[in-house]
Amino acid sequence: MKKIFLGCAVLCVLFTSCDYESKAYKALKMQNDSIMAVQERQSAELDEYLSIIQDVDSGFEAIRQSQNYMTVTSSTEGDPTSEMRNRVADNMYMINSILADNKAKIEELEKKLDNGNIKSTQLKKTVERLSATLEQKNAEITALQKELEQKDYKIDSLLLENQMINSQANDLAAENYAQQKTLQEQDAQIHRVYYLIANRKTIKSNNIDVKNMRSSLRTSLFTTADMRQLDRLDTNSKYAKILTKHPTTSYELIKGSDRKYSLIIKNPSDFWSTSKYLLIQID
Template identity: 25%
Template sequence: MKKFILLLPLFIIGCDAAIENNEIIRLNEEKQALQDDLERKDSIIFVIVQSFNDIEDNLQTIKEKQGVISMNTSGDIESESSRRERIIEDMQMINEIMEENKKKVRDFSWKINSLVKEQKAASIKLADFQKMIDKLTAMVEAKDAEIAGLKNDLLSMNMSLDSLALAYDIQGFVVEDQAVALNTGFFCYGTFKELEEKGVITKKGGFIGIGKTEQLKQDFNTDYFTQVDITETETIDLFSKQANILTSHPSDSYKLEGDDESVDKLVILDPVRFWSASKYLVVVVE
């Protein structure tokens, strides 16, 4: 009995120590849980704030790109191809940034809602974060509207540029056609009978059939002529006994080559002067 009485205080002290130890363990666990929760919330808040800053930076980048695009749309047509490529690249970048912004806003909103649902964020000013979400959403939507307007402007610009390019191409064709026309000549040769039958020449003047001269018909048959590039045509083969140039050409701009009994070819000495009076050459041969 005496031993029991002596051991009782030690037992009580041991129980108290065990209780205190358990309490300490429990308090440490609660402290750790609170610390973990705080770190988790701090991590979420950091991500949210970082996302907010990223979105604002992205919107600033878009604003700068819009300014660049506006400058590019006011250039001249000479750099049209490279300018259009730069605009397309900038618009693609803007679209990518806008998609990234929308994703960040969705993630931003999801993180806030997760804190609310867990009811572990009483110390966090959720209302302030919701205002941030609303502000970012409004900014993104406003930027979407601006970009839509910019796309319409670019579409109109491209249509105008396409029309201008088409007009430029048409003008190029016109200039080319004009150059071809300026450098085009026509010739034919044959006996008087052949050329008369083909509707190229006739005889006029004289008296009672006497003294008539060979002349180019007023409405001569152009289909009988051969087309040539006057810048490349230097000679025309005739291979005849005699040759008479019926159409008007400066006498010093050409010569007939051959011998006393034949004319082999017509040599054009000065193409510009030779074809200046007439783009049609008619040679009567025998």
């Protein structure tokens, strides 16, 4: 009987121990998962910080390279050439763009560090270094710009010109296109002529007055042509009479083997000099 009681007691202790260990394991696991989640968030934040820092440093390196070129240029004797002016303007425009971009990124870093989960003294020092570099570069570029302006580079006007050059080029292209189109339209209008080959009935029913073609003209009845490309009209009729006035020496009505008439315009400029309208009556 004592042995049975002792066995039951041992079993109770074992079950109690297993239950306690199970609860402790779950608590530890939850704690570990929470720590891992925090670490993952911090790792993602750190990667983002490092990426921004790398971008800012790359920007400063590009500025340093441009500074070196412009420093050498400013020490060149003599008046700057047009090519040198343009290159300096391009470099200065790029530098100003990078400085503005870096300023925005540094401000973003400062806000993220203030509100983020990572409280790193080293990161804070890095951002302070970037801010100091930005301030230093602004001062250096201002001094370099003044030095270049003393060399008659006129940076302000060059920058303005650089910024406007694309819009000016687009405006010029549009203006040239519009002018070209206008010239083409004017050219087409100057050489535009109208002709109609119709029988007596059609002419009469449409009240076409040969003596006053413009007032009686129904444009839809006439065919439009370019006088420079019109040197022959086939009437497809055995009778043809030109009702509008044209110099007789500038054209010829000829009869083909089928006894049908064709108009041959020998001198277009003379032919159309008296009228831009041609009316041929056929029966």
